[in-house]
Amino acid sequence: MKPESLNFFNQVYEVAKLIPYGRVTSYGAIANYLGASRSARMVGYAMNASHSMENIPAHRVVNRKGLLTGKHHFDGTNLMQQLLESEGIKVLENQIQNFETIFWNPSKEL
DNA sequence: ATTCTGACGTGGG
């Protein structure tokens, strides 16, 4: 077994769980926080596996533009957006409004 | 082992 890689997924989940209510972050920000700045895609890949865990607020993780690129992976077509809006986050055309304002950077704020 | 894929990011134009 490779504890390292297993840890990577786990760490991604840990950080995701720490995202404050009503805030969002990016895959790259999480990757950078974990010291794997070149593995931003792996963060997304990890989120895909996070389906088994309900404690992971995957809807609070978007790409660097604040675009809901992963909404397709949720059950409904706009479940991700609904979850975000239920937290007071405005979403228009898969784009989070005031993204820079509600953006949560783990490297800085954690 | 090899190839392909992808919930990404960066840099150049």
Place this chain on the structure above:
DNA sequence: CCCCACGCCAGAA
């Protein structure tokens, strides 16, 4: 801002 090409790396086939 948009578009394009490239790098990146863990899994799946």
